[in-house]
Amino acid sequence: MLRIPCPYCGPREEVEFHYGGPAHVARPELTASDREWSHYLYFRQNPKGPYRERWLHAAGCGRWFNVLRDTVSHEIHRVYLMGERGE
Amino acid sequence: MQRYSLLRVLGHALRRNRHWGQAWRSPPLRKSYDVVVIGGGGHGLATAYFLVRKYGVRSVALLERGHIGQGNSGRNTQVTRSNYFYPVSSSFFDHSLKLYEGLGQELNFNVMFRQDGLIALVHSVHELESARRWANAIRMNGVDAEMLDEAEVRRLVPILNAQPRFPIVGALMQRRAGISRHDATVWGFARGASAYGADLIQNCEVTGLRRSGDRITAVETSQGVVGCERVVMSVSNHCSVLAGLAGFELPITTMTLQAMVSEPIEPVLDPCVISSAIHAYVSQSDRGEIVMGGGADVFNSYRQRGSFHVTRGILAAVLELFPSFSRLKLMRQWAGAVDISPDTSPIMGLTPVRGLYINCGWGTGGYKAIPAGGDTMAYTVAHDEPHPLITRFDLGRFERGALIDEGAAAGVAH
Numbered sequence: 001m002l003r004i005p006c007p008y009c010g011p012r013e014e015v016e017f018h019y020g021g022p023a024h025v026a027r028p029e030l031t032a033s034d035r036e037w038s039h040y041l042y043f044r045q046n047p048k049g050p051y052r053e054r055w056l057h058a059a060g061c062g063r064w065f066n067v068l069r070d071t072v073s074h075e076i077h078r079v080y081l082m083g084e085r086g087e
Numbered sequence: 088m089q090r091y092s093l094l095r096v097l098g099h100a101l102r103r104n105r106h107w108g109q110a111w112r113s114p115p116l117r118k119s120y121d122v123v124v125i126g127g128g129g130h131g132l133a134t135a136y137f138l139v140r141k142y143g144v145r146s147v148a149l150l151e152r153g154h155i156g157q158g159n160s161g162r163n164t165q166v167t168r169s170n171y172f173y174p175v176s177s178s179f180f181d182h183s184l185k186l187y188e189g190l191g192q193e194l195n196f197n198v199m200f201r202q203d204g205l206i207a208l209v210h211s212v213h214e215l216e217s218a219r220r221w222a223n224a225i226r227m228n229g230v231d232a233e234m235l236d237e238a239e240v241r242r243l244v245p246i247l248n249a250q251p252r253f254p255i256v257g258a259l260m261q262r263r264a265g266i267s268r269h270d271a272t273v274w275g276f277a278r279g280a281s282a283y284g285a286d287l288i289q290n291c292e293v294t295g296l297r298r299s300g301d302r303i304t305a306v307e308t309s310q311g312v313v314g315c316e317r318v319v320m321s322v323s324n325h326c327s328v329l330a331g332l333a334g335f336e337l338p339i340t341t342m343t344l345q346a347m348v349s350e351p352i353e354p355v356l357d358p359c360v361i362s363s364a365i366h367a368y369v370s371q372s373d374r375g376e377i378v379m380g381g382g383a384d385v386f387n388s389y390r391q392r393g394s395f396h397v398t399r400g401i402l403a404a405v406l407e408l409f410p411s412f413s414r415l416k417l418m419r420q421w422a423g424a425v426d427i428s429p430d431t432s433p434i435m436g437l438t439p440v441r442g443l444y445i446n447c448g449w450g451t452g453g454y455k456a457i458p459a460g461g462d463t464m465a466y467t468v469a470h471d472e473p474h475p476l477i478t479r480f481d482l483g484r485f486e487r488g489a490l491i492d493e494g495a496a497a498g499v500a501h
Binding site: 015019039045046048053072074 | 325327328336337338339340341385387388389390394395396429485486488
């Protein structure tokens with residue numbers, strides 16, 4: 001179970017959140033090849049270590065944000081707003 | 088290999104069981120092999136076994152980072168079934184079920200396969216409609232499936248909740264489905280592979296894959312470099328990491344799936360019972376433990392530790408179906424990291440790197456496929472072309488849009 005620091009509400013239990021999968025996945029142009037399109041739809045970075053993902057504070061403020069979390073230790077390194085790159 | 092038999096057991100008993108040999112050899116890693124199998128789980132071991140036993144490959148090494156069968160093969164809930172919706176899935180998984188039916192004889196090792204069936208409960212009229220469609224599809228695929236009414240369900244599973252919150256209006260049953268002992272499957276394949284000449288190397292982590300052009304030439308490991316012509320990746324949750332070493336990407340997400348067992352009790356539950364709506368599956372092992380599982384944790388993780396609220400959700404669902412289990416002590420809870428593919432079907436076959444073959448994406452249901460996964464992957468490696476049963480499970484299907492979406496049809500529990 002994670003304890004996620006919502007940038008708007010502060011730290012809350014994981015059960016208050018919905019998971020949004022990987023962050024910063026950009027939709028390709030409509031002229032994209034089948035290969036590019038399939039990579040957009042299905043292929044995901046699946047790193048063992050730091051991972052950028054999206055969470056929705058569904059049972060709180062109802063807002064989306066990004067999280068940089070380690071997939072081994074589950075430690076949350078950084079929380080940043082939608083539209084930011086979190087560098 | 089010392090064959091196991093009644094006479095052998097009696098003979099060793101007379102000598103106070105002090106002279107049983109090791110079940111498999113532990114040879115040193117050689118400089119080169121024809122085929123290297125990465126991953127000492129069920130699929131990797133079965134692949135090594137069929138390579139040496141059936142397809143005549145002489146020189147095979149299997150590399151395992153930790154110990155044999157300590158990953159998902161040692162963490163699953165040992166259910167085997169073949170009631171899949173699409174013909175391509177049905178034919179593959181039924182091949183696996185048939186191999187399980189003869190596996191004890193094949194391996195000379197009792198895997199305790201017990202075909203008491205699998206019952207998928209139906210809780211509403213709408214679910215009944217889709218279950219009937221599912222049953223018809225399975226029968227069209229040539230696999231056994233039958234619809235049960237509530238009375239028949241209760242006759243087969245008398246301890247089901249008499250007044251459930253979600254009424255039981257029927258069930259879909261596959262009678263040939265069953266459970267076996269997962270450790271025995273692992274040990275049986277390890278012993279067999281070793282006996283027919285494969286080298287099983289434990290505590291040997293793969294750290295790199297060497298290529299010459301687009302061809303694989305060697306595997307770098309913590310015990311040195313191994314030259315080889317062909318490599319099979321059979322590492323479930325770490326497949327993306329390994330594919331990264333080889334220079335390509337996979338459509339895999341690694342997540343956490345947990346399961347748990349109660350203290351052992353007298354036999355009370357013959358078939359495996361699944362409820363997709365309540366999100367739980369339950370069986371009783373031959374040791375008497377009630378084995379329980381449910382859905383996966385939602386986020387990416389390699390940690391092998393499940394969240395407590397998911398544990399609680401699974402237990403609540405199980406107790407809704409079987410209130411009498413509320414008095415049982417929970418003996419163990421554990422989690423594995425599983426490799427989920429976009430369509431919940433496995434990815435098997437060739438890769439962009441020549442001589443490198445992949446077997447992954449089993450997600451929450453790889454145990455049932457161990458014999459067929461090993462058989463078809465061994466064929467694929469030996470012939471350098473996909474086995475006829477797995478051609479459509481290739482990596483390229485995502486580019487073609489030819490997904491095999493069992494996610495909806497296969498239900499919660501694989």
